[in-house]
Amino acid sequence: MIQEPFAIGGSPLHQTDPRLKIILATAYSFLVAVLQGFPALLTALVLSIALVAIARLDSRALFRRLGLANGLILFLWLLLPFTFPGKPLASIGPFALSLEGVRFCAQITLKSNAIILALIALVATSPIATLGYALHRLHVPAKMVLLLLLTYRYLFVLEQEYERLARAMRMRGFRPQTSLHTYRTYAYLVGMLFVRASARAERVHQAMLCRGFTGRFRTLKTFTLARRDWIWPFAAGCAMSGLIMLEWTTGWH
């Protein structure tokens, strides 16, 4: 059920050093998040689409991901233009759309999609396990990396445990409805999930102790920058300076 549809592939982005991709994704996200002007935002969106094209991603999976994120944005489109004070643009019945509201929604839409597309192209093109080890090489504290790797490792195990529990419930005739009985059943399901998780955690801890773990966490995987990887910081540097320049000159209209 939980999958990594973009992690495997042969595109140049799939083969780039993941440490580089993490740094670029972070820098780019933060830059786009603070842009205001439409020329800059549109350019950012185009750049992100270019990244996705380079990554040669599966379009169906891509649109499904975008659909999720844009759901919230759609919700904002339905509300913000009507609740924002400002110059009235049009009216639907008794409700008036304001120019400011529409403008704000348009900004958010461009920003959001530019960032999400870039994130998918840069970060989702490496397996999460690899990203975890890359974070360790980027000097993220060992406790955090270990926590991330462990949580990731056991997601699928716990998902299967939950499926087993839910199936057993259904075999006993449980059908979800809006009722107290349903909520209590789900509460017990969740409780059982936590109990099993905790028991397994105990065993995993014992396994770690038995393999000599005394608190110091070290990982094996190292990354080395290939020569062709250097094109990315260079291109990103140009792109981001370009965006900043655009923003500076065209400003907020």
Place this chain on the structure above:
Amino acid sequence: MALIRLDGISFAYPGRATVLERADLTLREGERIGLMGPNGAGKTTLFHLIMGLLKPDSGRIEIFGREVREEKDFESVRRQIGFLFQDADDQLFHPTVLEDVAFGPLNLGKSREEAQSIALKTLEKLGLEHFEERITHRLSGGEKRLVALATVLAMEPKVLLLDEPTAGLDERTKERLTQLLKGLDLTYIIISHELDFLMETTTAVYAMADGRIQWDEEVKLHRHIHGHRHGAYPHAHE
């Protein structure tokens, strides 16, 4: 030389009935012992006590000639005794196989290069070449069991404790495991319900009952090859 000696060990889980009642056990170098007994007899508990995951209520534990009591003592025990857990998923806690197998050697203080080469060599010895980059949660049950064994063997232990190593394995993987164990130059104790497997891999079988370990003078092994259509020796009974 006795590698492991348990003298008069008693243990009960908090709030529950006694599991071990003044149990004794001696394991000498080169011995290969099977341990059988009903569920709840305390077999896994025994292993936990040897590894220091549990503290006995009374009695004395001596490992490699030294008495062990505190957590500090057991740190050295864990570097020299390997414990294969019942559930392989509990033992494979890294997302990738190579990192999992290298975890032990890294904790022993090896450098990254040494740990990597030990891990690769161990995988090769178990016939698991090309498993390095595999994702642990996507392995099959049998593969997980073998990789878990690799994670333990990578530490080059002197003694192995195996808890139900054949549970859930198909015939082919069971056979592979049997051959692997026979080929190892190690002292070990195997908990198992499968007599046929123990016959192949051990020289004496102890039984656990009433909180104590009974020597094989009281347990006579009968050689009985039993086959079904799918077994190694298919036959029919009249």
Place this chain on the structure above:
Amino acid sequence: MHISEGVLSAPVLISGMVLAAVGTGIGFKKMDFNRIPQTGMLAAAFFVGSLIHVPIGPSSVHLVLNGIVGLLLGWAAFPAILVALVLQALFFQYGGITTLGVNTVIMAAPAVVCYLLFARLIHGRQTVSLTASFACGFLAVFLSAILVGLALISTEENFFKVSSLIVAANLPVMIIEGILTLFCVSFLKKVQPHMLPGNQPLEAAAFTNSPAGPPQQ
């Protein structure tokens, strides 16, 4: 209860990061290496739990579960929720890098607040315990909704009406979470009471005489 990328202003994003860093730092300080498996496994359970949806009238809502997670982990809920959010962003692109801080605070701060308020009351008399459990689940979601509103309004004053709508729309979720937490806590009291606060300190020694009981044989 996530705010997606591109909605919030820079000051809000930065405050979120700072607060999340502080909370996570405290959480890690109270969690020695031996507690990481517990925290990680419960974070994974929290992740799986958040995928569960329960019916309400004609539609369904996803579980939030930050109240229970707060009770079970205390301050460690911060790093646990942070990690769960990172994984949600990586798997579903639900949230992202810039909003990681804010979204962590939105989920984890109420969890910790409810832990501090209700942890001791869980083991009281029947009526006290049940009320505290319900309040814990209810309040955790309520505070999260308030924080979402606050983040939005701090970005742009005109988000006020939208924010009020979000809080109001989450009222049924608050009630469901309250009910769920109530039953879940009573379940845990019967089955595995040492998981609940007040029965075992958060920092447990490495040398565990595991109260979890004998291994499955």
